[in-house]
Amino acid sequence: MDDRYTSPTMTTAALAVLAIAGLLATRPAAGQGAGLGRYEDSVCQDNHHAVFHACALEATLSGRPARTLDGRPDFRGYWRRRTWAFEDLEAHPVTPDDFGGPSAIVDPPDGVLPMQPWAVEKSRENNETYLHHNAACILAGPAGTMYMTSRFQFLQDNENLVMVGEQLTAHPYRIIPLDGRPHIGDIPMWNGDPRGRWDGNTLVIESPNHNAKYLLDQRGRFITEEARIVERMTLVDENTIHYSATFDDPNVYTRPFTIAFAFRRDTDENPEIWEEACFETNEDPMRLFRNNGYRVYPGITAMEARALKAEWERSQR
Amino acid sequence: MKPMRRVLEVLGCAAAMLIVASAVRAHHSVAAGFDLDTSVTVTGIIKEMEFINPHARMFFEVEGANGETQSWTAWFTSANNLMRRGWRANDLPVGAEITVSGYPARDGSYELYGGETKLSDGRTLFGGNAPGER
Numbered sequence: 170m171d172d173r174y175t176s177p178t179m180t181t182a183a184l185a186v187l188a189i190a191g192l193l194a195t196r197p198a199a200g201q202g203a204g205l206g207r208y209e210d211s212v213c214q215d216n217h218h219a220v221f222h223a224c225a226l227e228a229t230l231s232g233r234p235a236r237t238l239d240g241r242p243d244f245r246g247y248w249r250r251r252t253w254a255f256e257d258l259e260a261h262p263v264t265p266d267d268f269g270g271p272s273a274i275v276d277p278p279d280g281v282l283p284m285q286p287w288a289v290e291k292s293r294e295n296n297e298t299y300l301h302h303n304a305a306c307i308l309a310g311p312a313g314t315m316y317m318t319s320r321f322q323f324l325q326d327n328e329n330l331v332m333v334g335e336q337l338t339a340h341p342y343r344i345i346p347l348d349g350r351p352h353i354g355d356i357p358m359w360n361g362d363p364r365g366r367w368d369g370n371t372l373v374i375e376s377p378n379h380n381a382k383y384l385l386d387q388r389g390r391f392i393t394e395e396a397r398i399v400e401r402m403t404l405v406d407e408n409t410i411h412y413s414a415t416f417d418d419p420n421v422y423t424r425p426f427t428i429a430f431a432f433r434r435d436t437d438e439n440p441e442i443w444e445e446a447c448f449e450t451n452e453d454p455m456r457l458f459r460n461n462g463y464r465v466y467p468g469i470t471a472m473e474a475r476a477l478k479a480e481w482e483r484s485q486r
Numbered sequence: 487m488k489p490m491r492r493v494l495e496v497l498g499c500a501a502a503m504l505i506v507a508s509a510v511r512a513h514h515s516v517a518a519g520f521d522l523d524t525s526v527t528v529t530g531i532i533k534e535m536e537f538i539n540p541h542a543r544m545f546f547e548v549e550g551a552n553g554e555t556q557s558w559t560a561w562f563t564s565a566n567n568l569m570r571r572g573w574r575a576n577d578l579p580v581g582a583e584i585t586v587s588g589y590p591a592r593d594g595s596y597e598l599y600g601g602e603t604k605l606s607d608g609r610t611l612f613g614g615n616a617p618g619e620r
Contacts, residue, residue: 449538457519460593
């Protein structure tokens with residue numbers, strides 16, 4: 170066990186969850202995409218993230234992805250994310266306020282975030298006090314961008330993977346250098362300081378120097394700026410990307426956790442990413458939010474997290 | 487100008503226009519500003535439609551219960567989503583009658599987050615959030 174994680178609360182693997190989920194999950198027909206747009210069929214069903222994750226890990230072992238001229242897996246094209254993790258990383262029902270969905274967490278296998286007890290309380294407080302960053306047109310962090318934004322165009326050459334997004338998080342873009350250059354360093358950035366490297370057919374992205382001033386979901390879950398975030402992207406087939414992100418933050422969690430979900434190629438006619446200037450009307454909604462007592466989430470530093478944890482532990486004695 | 491007409495239906499709530507803030511569950515931008523436990527339907531005359539992001543909006547005038555003119559704002563999903571659904575500026579001309587159903591503002595202002603939007607020619611467009619677009 171990683172000794173940086175000092176909280177004793179470790180959940181055990183719940184393999185039965187996966188088995189039951191596999192029985193319940195149904196494979197979406199081509200072109201239906203469970204209400205998320207038009208898609209071709211995939212070798213892995215993607216309406217349950219843990220089932221998809223297990224299938225994708227198998228499928229990519231024998232897969233032969235399309236390649237760019239320099240021989241790397243080719244991620245170019247238009248893509249749609251297949252998760253409502255931005256509402257709640259854990260499983261959540263359909264409500265007037267949520268589209269609902271299964272847990273995006275594939276490790277631990279029970280799909281529950283391994284938060285320290287004080288952090289569970291802090292998340293509740295966040296949810297009652299602060300706006301989720303998307304309401305204020307604020308960027309969502311390196312991994313958060315991938316499950317917040319709905320539509321993407323990926324552009325790629327031998328030096329960069331460029332992700333251009335539309336919808337829900339301030340018209341985001343990410344530029345992932347692939348040529349081995351060092352991190353910029355020192356400047357805290359909303360979406361971090363990304364660098365990509367190839368691990369076989371998988372693109373591995375690390376984005377240090379993120380400022381952690383965003384929430385992980387609309388339930389108030391959070392990380393600190395010391396969190397290490399490792400994203401992995403692998404083509405499962407021509408129209409499906411297996412995406413995962415591992416968060417490692419001993420300040421807040423009892424162990425690292427991993428989320429996973431699919432991106433599916435957008436097969437709408439003439440897909441296109443449009444400008445979505447998130448600021449055009451946002452002052453008026455912000456007035457409504459302020460009238461109702463909400464503030465923009467300010468983030469929490471690692472130092473503040475450690476102080477809150479110590480205070481919580483003193484209160485429990 | 488056609489006479490303004492106001493229809494107000496509050497579903498699941500006994501007192502019309504007594505908009506009571508629901509228990510806090512406002513983790514979404516929509517829920518933080520609008521009461522998702524209450525529905526309201528308002529008919530009025532379009533003053534202006536703005537196709538802008540992240541939320542398109544329409545200004546329209548509604549005749550109140552005492553004959554006064556109320557200036558309402560209907561918020562919709564993004565202009566991009568509306569355009570992809572087939573909304574066009576010509577469908578919403580200034581002076582046309584419009585009926586919008588949606589969630590009322592939690593602070594009691596004359597604002598709603600619009601869902602079904604009925605045009606004067608009888609067509610109904612959807613202006614809320616749809617799973618395929620978020």
